[in-house]
Amino acid sequence: MKTFILTILLFCASFGMKAARVDTLLVESPSMKKRIEVIVISPDLAEQKPCPVVYLLHGHGGNARTWLGIKPELPEIADEKGFIFVCPYGENSWYWDSPLNKDVRFETFISSELVAFIDANYRTIADRKGRAITGLSMGGHGAMWNAIRHSDVFSAAGSTSGGVDIRPFPKNWNMSDQLGDQETHRENWETHTVINLVPAMKPGALSLIFDCGESDFFHEVNVNFHRALLEQGIEHDFITRPGNHDSFYWNNSIDYQLLFFQKHFDRQAN
DSSP: OHHHHHHHHHHHHHHHSOOOEEEEEEEEETTTTEEEEEEEEEOGGGGTSOBOEEEEEOOTTOOTTHHHHHOTTHHHHHHHHTOEEEEEOOTTSTTOBOSSOTTOBHHHIIIIIIHHHHHHHSOBOOSGGGEEEEEBTHHHHHHHHHHHHTTTTOSEEEEESOOOOOTTOTTSTTHHHHHOOTTTOHHHHHHTSGGGGGGGOOTTSOEEEEEEETTSTTHHHHHHHHHHHHHHTOOOEEEEESOOSSHHHHHHHHHHHHHHHHHHHHHHHO
8 A cells, every 4th residue: 555655646647847858850851852950948838829939050070969968957947947948960071061061951950950840849839939059069050150141030039159260270170061162162261160150240130158167178268259259239148258169168158048039038928
């Protein structure tokens, strides 16, 4: 009898608990003619009302599970904040539509195909006001690249330790696979780096937050990005603190970005 009562009590306790759902999906990309692995973390709240979506992009060498590895608490955060987290596998694409390889279309996938799939299959706020995108390192570049070029899709963007100017690193991280060698394809490198998008940006088009550790090899390009945004009159939050290019830093930095996005979504709802 005691065992039976204990089982009932445990069942009741579990039934009353919130539990975010973690789905592993293969999402079709018509532009690339293949399926892409995507992890979606949806809160218990999503069963009751539409939720805002935060797209989380991994760095070079990562995969769809990278962010869950860095921040295992994402399901709890999803329930706490009422966010849907979407973590796609971006290969080592830098989240571009490659000017050289017609079968690499990760900008199209992230900003069009994936967004349409998520809105069709989850209870989202299916509007730019309910979408933010951020990422680490290569994913920080990818988040800013996609958000700035598709501000009709995203209303907020972030980057942590992002490669927001790729030009000082011509031999690194497979970038030349998609852009070509910098010496012979200089125009590709000039037109496919985030910092060179700033002159065309309009004040108020996006809510922006980005950060970088002071010991990070991307620190200087993030400072330069901050200065370029100031010169263009683009409001943004820029944070620099002691830290390296590592998971310890990203586990901490993402908390500040999610708070920023929460406040942004609250403003959009009012």
